[in-house]
Amino acid sequence: MAGRIRDEDIALVRERTSIADVISETVTLKSAGGGNLKGLCPFHDEKSPSFNVSPARNVFYCFGCGAGGDAIKFLMDADHLSFVESVERLAGRAGIQLRYVEDGKPAPRVRQQQGQRQRLVAAHAAAVEFYTAQLGTAGARPAREFLAERGFDRAAAQRYGCGFAPDAWDLLTKHLRQQGFSHDELVTAGLSRPARSGSLIDRFRRRLLWPIRDLSGDVIGFGARKLFDDDDGPKYLNTPETPIYKKSHVLYGIDQAKREIAKQGRVVVVEGYTDVMACHLAGETTAVATCGTAFGADHIGVLRRLLLDSDDVAGEIIFTFDGDAAGQKAALRAFEDDQRFVGRTFIAVSPDNMDPCELRLAKGDLAVRDLVARREPLVDFALRHVISRYDLDTVDGRVEAMRRAAPLVAKLKDAEKRPEYVRKLAGDLGMEIEPVQRAVLAAGGAPAGRERPRSAPSREPAVDSPQSMVEREALKLALQEPVLAGPMFDAVGADEYRHPVHQVVRAAVTEAGGVSSATGGAVWVGRVQDACADLAAQALVAELAVEPLRIDGEPDPRYVSITLAQLQWGSVTGRIRDLKSKIQRVNPVANKDEYFALFGELLSLEQHARALREQAAGGL
Template structure:
């Protein structure tokens, strides 16, 4: 999105947002004194070391060192860019994000208008397909088809299901009014161009399933054929608004239905998701015509602790399941649960739920295979583990996969089962395996000089800035950090800040990361003690400035005569220093 976001808006956004609610919407928190705690979502741990402060509107992990405000959390947890994190936080609060003009406002405006126009065109196409489902000459046949699949009008409306007409240019005739709109429709893959230059509708005679992003905007389509030749499903190719490796069909609807779902089921087809929702199983998503990617799995594991991959029992389904397992291995932390459910050949979730109902399908989910079982079931295919050659082959297959797992529990579990199958002791296998390189966080030992203490206290207790007078003359003090301290004091003296808001004003500064570390400095001071400490440091800085100024005048006197005003100033400075010593 083009155009800078006004700093004043970011300040107000952080003022309205509660970091406890933001974090708790993704990671369940527990009250711990004044703060809230959880096991850190950014590294694998068993004892909570992730702390969220409502007073400071700041989070910090003592295990891995991650820290920041609500925007930082969304950047790190949801994998968003800074502008997208601001957009996400604003959307959570029901706010629109304003934009400032930049150095090239015309180009920025064009980009912004292009993005807005793209999403609007995708929404118009959705409404077009919905309209055709009601009014096209074949509408009755298509509706009968959907009813035959067990769908009612409410479900069709919820998922915005429509119909792409069988004509070659129905959508083109409706929307391609000029060369510019035609090109936009081509870019968004709503139209296609043949080798001889003919332009025609990309989707024809198909039931249309709009794909939504996490904000509910339509970004692509999946089309299911009704009859005739062609692929069963046709998906939107990659476009500037649609990246299928990072999106999941039905994910938006799942999040609308559940704040924190206990489980999410991955299925293969759009109709599977819709049919399950029709029967009240509204926690299913589908990967978009590809194997479930690491990015998709990461999003799911950030939403729920249990993911069940439900695939057809045929070769293609089992291949897709294994690719999903391989992609999940680096993500499996302690507390996360990955399971696999293989349906009888020729069946899919749609047919099972139609035949057995929601209870029958959910009973099957309860019998889903833990990934630790499926892991060896797959690896042992074609291997005779009764002989040494087969055992050696199993070790060779399992070793690189087990080494990719971050979870101590799952890695140890797989090692134990592998040892059983190889008829070895677990300790005998340890020499064959490399443990994953987990970086141990060592808090940087910062020497807390008086200046750093003063800066840290202002960052952690911004309200103190309004209670202490400004000392503009200190800007001439030749001490590292004085400019940062005086700027912070000026900011906090003139305006009320939380720690999060204050740090946000320094995000583009070279001092930002250092200030974040000082915001996490541990001490046992309450606000009253911190105020006295800060006051004492300011007195110390004033004394240092007095010494510096006296030395400057004394040095000047060696080369030239001081003015009358300078001599008087020097006498006052010396008098001040003598009084300090008595």
């Protein structure tokens, strides 16, 4: 267990980080008035800026897509880092030495572990410099010819950091040892390996190399392509498993593709390094590839995070496989993984059985883009492949094809599509719908034709109603001006809020310690977000933290008093209406005690409403 960062250190990182400086590295920010900044959102396409930054509170929020949070959250979303990685990066910028705890106790070894990663990454960075320099030497001519023959010029080689491992046993090892890297570090990094003689030699020799980077852009390994016939090694040789290189998690090209994947909501999965290069250079900038291993569950996890793959945001996953038997087998394996995605899965197969690199070389960039544009649903490809194995001119062939294809339809995650695919399969097989439908049901699918239950219509008050607007204003005061709002806000409980999400946020304020205990800024906003019981409330907190108050100039205690009075008046008048309706339904003769009790409560509420109305006079 690596341990977690101490809460005090996280708070210090937030306090010493300028969110405007962090975001300005990727977004051009301009004044939005009131001390706030705005720019074009990095998380979705837009023509008018809706991305707002509040330097005073160290938070951001996009009114277009709902992304929001502090500097830590921005790095997590923009660079697809974990929470810990984001904190560590910001701590490095601010010169803060982080402390870690493990089971409530100090974890001194964690800093050593972090130092090891930094050393291994530094060794790989030095190796990239060495290998790229070697690509220009006379001995690297076969490597340069390999790239040129596939349509990659010098600029492309430089863009992807291509290099060459020279015809020497320990040239890289000696170079890195001279730079201060130890024997154990080079072996642990997978850059060197012990020889039979006991000396240390380079892992890669006489090969074309591609540096493999993680999501943050750090080089963590290499892929090496065989160039010479007398090389008795495999066609491709990759870095072995190391503390920083886990092949089941690694996707080549992810560092260059991640922003476009998140922006476009789709990813193109190809099979090799040159295919990624070809796709990117042809304009398909979301392409990635696995590194010497099959596409699996961990890769899916990485892509789902990039795609924001959820019920609300369903992206596209497009697989490109060769049309040969191996490619078709890989496509069917991909269909098995289809259920792990919420988004739609497709396959793109060249009619000439060419991979993207071959296609670009033979027919140009447009052909690569057309390949992706002509994608078809993966289930269609899988069904066609399965039934093609059987003789559909015979009864036995049709029945067996139905039995093999029915489980594919039953596995469809979107149950509403199953009836259509039952009909399609029946047509392809030349059979009646009923036996195919029974086969799908027997295979475990939901009853074909049954509609998905629909949620009941929402009874929430309109977001732009007067009551909702004043509730928002009160919550904005709590988040943006806690010192000012203080006890006045805390005295008004969550039951005075009518909108369900507002009620959740108000409860979170209490859970976070109450406004009276807060001093403001990103730390306070983060505490409230962490206390929210659902994602909608968390998003609303980020939005309200930067939304301007509905007042010209600076707020004062009187404005807080007026806002809270308006909030309570709206709630009280609602209860008065409910009480009057209830009184009208009570028989004053048969239920005299109940009637007078309700009437007394009504008089008390009306008196309270008059007092609130006077307090709120002259408000918004």
